Amino acid sequence: MHWSELAIELTLMPLVAFVVGLAMVLMMRKIAARLQRRVGPPLLQPLYDIVKLYGKRTQTSHGMLHEIGIVMAVGGYVAAETLLPVPGMNGIAEKGGMITLLYLTMIPSLGLALGVGQCANPNGSIGISRALTAMLAYDIPLVIVIAGVAIHFGTTNLVDVIAQQQAGGIATWGAVQMPLLAIAGLFALQGMLGKQPFEIYVAPAEIATGPMVEMGGKFLGGLFVMQCFQLYTASVLYVTLFLGGGENWIAFLAKAFAVLVIPMSIAFLFPRYRTEDMITMLWKWPVVLGLIGLAFVGS
């Protein structure tokens, strides 16, 4: 591949992710509104929020790390998007693979954790402690799923995973081949998105939005951007592993949005679990499902 082509891909992939992510945020809020018989926000509401937050005239920083934390949170996702293949663009997906992607997506969280840590606000610290706990909870089923998929396709290269699924049509999709893992993956997805019933680390009424408690202005704006990336990454990863990736942009976007509808519809029907209940929940059903699925993959 020519370097200029690569450079264009590397620029476009995060941009696409951001734009799609904005739409996904809007969809999430719309779904919530419709479920509550509300009208919901206007089309550009996610953008308004971000622009407003960046445009705040006075903003509070708790120190360099607080700022770097946001830089890492956004920058880490910008980097991670280039490892996630989309139709026609592979970026550097072949140089990393799914394990690298999985670990790279921890970088934004780590950055956020650093930034929050410096805020010296116990609500934030509790939030991070809960977020990490949640990660421990949902990553176990997630890792089982990833291991199953990697073994099934015999590779950790996401480009190969997509190619193999697209070669055989729907019958070779991960979701068809490994339905149990796909279901387990949905649980993990719910946890990954941090939506109800797993919304333990935001918990506005309890710990004042946890990690976000001291975030205002562009600090919060950065986190809104990060949320766009987060939704995009989770959904596209799921599409890549189980739904054959994107044959073309239309199919790709349709799948990506469709995948998100499930956790979002569930989210607004439930209250929040307590931390320990979330752990119990995620270590029980999806893990059992995943392990059974894994046994089928292995055989």
Added chain:
Amino acid sequence: MTDTEQFPVRVEQPDRNGGNIFSRVFDELTAFCRSRSLFILHYCTGCGAIELPPAMTSRFDMERLGISPMVSPRQADILLITGYVSVKTLKRVMLTYEQMGSPKYVIGICSCTVNGGMYWQSYATAKKLNDYMPVDLYIAGCMPRPEAVITGLRQLMDKIAAGEANGWEDYYRRYDYYLGHQQRLFGETWQTPTDVIAEARHYGLFGPETLGDHTRLLEQHQAPLEALEMQLGLGAPDEVKA
């Protein structure tokens, strides 16, 4: 419905003619976004808070206007004072107000925030909110119905879009005035953790009335509030502790 115009709000109109066309368009755009995205810190000081849930939920749905509730003052744009403010509460209100990021807007809901309302004779309530902080909008009533709240919020949105909701700047520019009222109520040792004067300097919001007698009084006892900047501690090695 209450005519909010009869309660004057002190607003200083800055010069809006400077800058080139791009920055004006940009400012317009930002102002529009500001008006279309309002996060309410609903700080429930009194009975009026009960009118907010209907305003938020399916009947009136504030979110369609881009208004949503927020928890921490850092995140919020609007400070809703929803009822009578006792002296003790007002201290917290001040603390919270100063911690919010500007532009920030204060809305006083219920008559109590306007003139003390039915608590007029109480020794323990602050009667007139705009003595202590710039109030952008009052929604009178006891209590105002959700329709009034929504209408009020819409009016605020219009003011923001028009660049008129600048009470927060007034707080910086005339800090001494507000501080004086606060000191009168809370005592001479009154201090918040936010260094408003330093902020005014930092953001270029320093006005002729930012400093005055009251801020001098404040400086006499104010604990230092400089940020804990990173220190490398270079130089000669430490004198060894015995």
Added chain:
Amino acid sequence: MTGSLDFLLLLSVVGVPLAALLAPSVVGRWLLVLLYVVQLVELALLGSGDGARSAVSFSLLGHSVGWQLDALGWFFAMITVAAAGFSAAYAAGEWGTLNARAGLSLRWLYVGLQVNVFAMLVLLAAGDMVALFIGWELTSWAGLLLMLLAGGEAIAAARRYIVYAIAGGMMVLGGLLMTLAAAGSLQFDAVAAAIPTVGTSALWAITLLFVLGFSVKMATMPFHLWQAPAYAFSPAPASAFLGAISARMGLFAIALVAIKLIGIVQLDRLYLYFDALNLRNLLAWVAVFTAILPTFVAMKQNDARLLLGWHGVGQGGYMLLGLVMADSLGSAGGLLHVFNHATYQAILLMAVFAVIHRTGTADLNRLGGLVARMPLSFLAMLIGIIGLAGLPPMNGFVSKWMIYRALILEGQPLLFVATVISTLGTVLSVYKLLHNTFLGQLRLEHETVKEAPWSMTIPMLVLCVVVFVTGVAPGLVLEYVAAAQQALGLAPVAFILGGIDSPAGTLDMIWVTAILLAGFGIGAVLFYLMGGRSRRVHQLDNYAGGHFLTADVRYQYSDNFYAGLMHRIRPWYRGSFAWAEEALVSTFGAIATAARGFFEQANPAHWVLVGTTLITTWVMWHALV
């Protein structure tokens, strides 16, 4: 110019009296650091994989004993000498002066360090099994020297250590002599040649004795209890050195004996029952549990040193796991992790001890917010924990990635999942360490704290550079890892400068890092160039639900940091191993008391009569039958 093994060993022997002589003065200590540099240069000149043989050899009791440094030993030796050098430098300046004034014997510290290096070189360069055992025992006892120095709680830990160490040593001795009985020789070649002919039960005994004996030093389960306190409570440089490399001697010995001499094929031959679970699987699972349980024990610690000590135990599990996978990728990952762990663990311990140096405590509930006062130490710890947690772009990620990949490709999803659980536990635990030490509220009494002196920060920062550079370009180290693999008789890993090149999934850290840094760059542009200005505020200007914060109020979340998680998993911390150890000791004590009672009875002469009566009865019975 090439180096000579004899000269190296001579250098390190001469270093011992030199250390005793020079350690008390600052200049002397820097000269000793120089001595490590010289040793390192000498080692580097020897080169990896030349198999430099020492001219010194003995014939002892009919066994020829000699030394030869192959690529595996060289790899470990480089890490050892470098770790000692960094530790020595760390203590050379203000740390040494201050602690000497507080009563620490720098003489013993530096002598101990050098004796350890010498003992480890003797072990790593062993040319036969007698030399191996000599080195092994010397290493065990040399470690004790460092552990005993700090006094206080270190003494109890050291006593416990030495019982474990002697037990391990005795198991090894048993295995050694059973090998001698089975193979008739203790030369590596002869043993390797004889092993395939050894019967299953004898092989079981030999392998188990060796592996168990060596794994005592690795602190793999169930021998994991001693290590964390023993390493943690040593003086700072000793702790950094021991934590970085000492336990890895066990891995070296396991690699040498179990992989090279006995061979992975033989391990596969040893089935636990029928053909369901063989010794290799068993080892892999032991390794995984060693990776998991100590990590979660670490998470509960409130002493930063202990927290790191427990992680040291846990990380050993990864190395063993990678090694017993024995494919080119996994074993390379295991060996690479030795290097990686040594680098970041040294940084972490140094950073923690720098904090102790300045604040006098390692209690995670009594620190916080120090990033404002000790930013360099913070940076070091940050890089260290990224390495320890195995996140890109630090080197810990690369070795872990290789192990994960090996597990997936070898069809071991359960092991893979278990390993990731350990990694996640590590992430949680190290964030707690970083947060409770450097983030959050700065305590009033720490407002005047200063950054650690240069003599302490520079070793940390140099190691940080190493961690980062070898994370971005792991090929630099993988070259030697591949050589070590060849020395072990394993297929060498196919590496590129940036990582691993393989058709089943490539890792190119140069790309990953570049993209990550580019991402950060974009993030920084988005953050710093766009949006309004921000202003840094005092930590007390903070949301507290309307509460007025003052400096004397503790506004920090540190104790029971993962409360929700602990609520769920606390019942799982049964302390079964500690309980079992205690039960063993007290049972043993009871038996010992009974034995003492035998000797303290009023009239022991009865036993003469009892014996005689028994004998007579026996004779009469024979006469009758």
Added chain:
Amino acid sequence: MTDLTLAVALPLLAAFVRPLFNAGALRWLGQLIGPVVLALVTVILFAHWSTFSEPFAIALGGFAPPLGIAFYVDRMALLFALAVPLVTLLLWPGDDGADGARRQSLTLLLAASLTGLALSGDLFNLYVFYELAAVASYGLVAGNGSSAGYVAAFRYLMISALGSVVGLLGIGLVYFKTGTLNLAELATLGNELADPQGLAAFAMLAIGFGVKAEMFPVNGWVPEVYGAASRRVAALLAGLASKLAVLVIVRILLLMFPSDEARQLLLVLGILGVVSGELAAYQARDMARMLGWSSIGQLGIVFIAFSLPGEAGLVAGVAAALHHLVVKSALFVLAGPWGGAIDRLRGAATVSALGAGLFVLFALSLLGLPPLPGFWSKFLVIGGLADAGTALHYLGMAAVLTGTVIEGAYLLRVITTLYAPPAGSPAPPRQRGSDLLTAGLFGIALLAAAVMIDPLWQTLDALAVSGVDTAAYQQTVLAAQEAHP
């Protein structure tokens, strides 16, 4: 050749002469007599050692072996005989008390009888020398005049006397079955003793001689005696006397009972000794007792080693015995001022660094830290066990290895106490110069052995070759018999 008899006769004579010079003008002569005699004996024995070519027998006074006292001299006998005056000299009791003369003459008596034990070639003579040694040791143990000393001596006396009776019973049994007590002749009659009665005789002999050799289960006296007696006496008994008793048992085993059962009996008793001794030592809170129990354990190892068949066993056994001789004697010497409760020793390293250093050295050798000699002796023992390869041998291996771990636990407890910061008052006890000198000499011997481990091993190997050669023994002794018809 006959000057070898002097090795026994001279100390014996000196023992009786010594009290004559207890006072008066010739007191200085009394002081001198012991060391001079011992030095002389050492020189005599060393001359023999250095010129030794092949084993020979001596019939004392020209009486032929069945009737007379027969000495049999091979390398092993010479080695142990040489050790006696040498070690006695090193552990020579000073003349500090009123009973100094008595102690010295008892020590000389002990030396004479122990040398006799090493050289004697006749079961009855062995018994006589053994009893003589026993009597001398009773006196020495009780010699410090404390009530604890008397109690311990009485305890010792009871076990030893009963043991002697049993031993005598064994000798009687042997005589009853074979009609001779000459070891050489008994060796030719090996098959006559290879039955249950013979084995019983062996067991009885083992019990009899085992009392002094601290063999399980007739070693109940050990901790009391070592705890109560003066440390130099303890060192003599633990280091030297026990080894000579072991030698006797080994001689009997090799010459008279070359059966597997006998070896197994020794092995089992050895294992029990290791386990019980080390366990008890683990619970000891008193230095001297701890060393006593430890010495029971070590002698268990020696028994285990000697129970191994062939030269390997003999080499291992002699190595272990010699190592223990040096190390335990030295440790007992160090335990002189450091006796009593171990806790008392907190910070003792600060007042006598050399003593602590020596203690560490000996402890490490005892634990078998390579390249100290203790390692090689352990190496030989365990190697032999692994080679023998029966279940019982593996059990023995496990016992030795486990014993070492336990040993490590309690020795480290002492070492860490020595190096702990001092507790304040009372000040930790200080080592005496004379004790340090003695221990230092042992330490030098130990280090020298570590350096010259291979020549030593070759010597031991040669020694073992002649040791196991019972045919040569018979020939030599019986030839001597021919020569003195």
